[in-house]
Amino acid sequence: xxxxxxxxxxxxxxxxxxxxxxxxxxxxxxxxxxxxxxxxxxxxxxxxxxxxxxxxxxxxxxxxxxxxxxxxxxxxxxxxxxxxxxxxxxxxxxxxxxxxxxxxxxxxxxxx
Amino acid sequence: xxxxxxxxxxxxxxxxxxxxxxxxxxxxxxxxxxxxxxxxxxxxxxxxxxxxxxxxxxxxxxxxxxxxxxxxxxxxxxxxxxxxxxxxxxxxxxxxxxxxxxxxxxxxxxxxxxx
Numbered sequence: 001x002x003x004x005x006x007x008x009x010x011x012x013x014x015x016x017x018x019x020x021x022x023x024x025x026x027x028x029x030x031x032x033x034x035x036x037x038x039x040x041x042x043x044x045x046x047x048x049x050x051x052x053x054x055x056x057x058x059x060x061x062x063x064x065x066x067x068x069x070x071x072x073x074x075x076x077x078x079x080x081x082x083x084x085x086x087x088x089x090x091x092x093x094x095x096x097x098x099x100x101x102x103x104x105x106x107x108x109x110x111x112x
Numbered sequence: 113x114x115x116x117x118x119x120x121x122x123x124x125x126x127x128x129x130x131x132x133x134x135x136x137x138x139x140x141x142x143x144x145x146x147x148x149x150x151x152x153x154x155x156x157x158x159x160x161x162x163x164x165x166x167x168x169x170x171x172x173x174x175x176x177x178x179x180x181x182x183x184x185x186x187x188x189x190x191x192x193x194x195x196x197x198x199x200x201x202x203x204x205x206x207x208x209x210x211x212x213x214x215x216x217x218x219x220x221x222x223x224x225x226x227x
Contacts, residue, residue, distance in 0.1 A: 043221055098143045
């Protein structure tokens, strides 16, 4: 099956700075890469996703980039705010399957 | 429109006891999933059901069974609970018919402690 690795496990940034979280995947057949945000005690919620036919996708302060050759993808959050503090999970899904393989998560803390 | 619901929210069991976690979705999704979440290990898939009438093992199925009761409901059963099954359990669903969407919608979770 797919193996997704995520780094760093914790990340602290000053409010207004940017944050970058990186993931690698192992199976070249993976073609869907979502990012989920999980606030303390809450359920994971999708914040952005990208498919393998696209190299970059943006949604306001959030962007995701995908490098299929290197099998890695990254989440970029600009102008961070305290409400961005949460655990972020990357995931990958193999073409033709519904299953998601998750990374181990990054705890982001935005310091006011 | 409640989305994905789970019961119970909290449960404490003794080793060897059994219980069933219930999950229901009202989004007409084809696929449903059960995950467990442990500190530092992310979300790991226990079982999934790609469509009504089918179930398959995920990464960590040992000690669990599932039933896709109908399109809306997907239950997870622990026959003989062990302390290693102490975790937060999330149910999720995805896939509107004909739309091929991979986005998974999660329930609020069940916090299970096995003593």
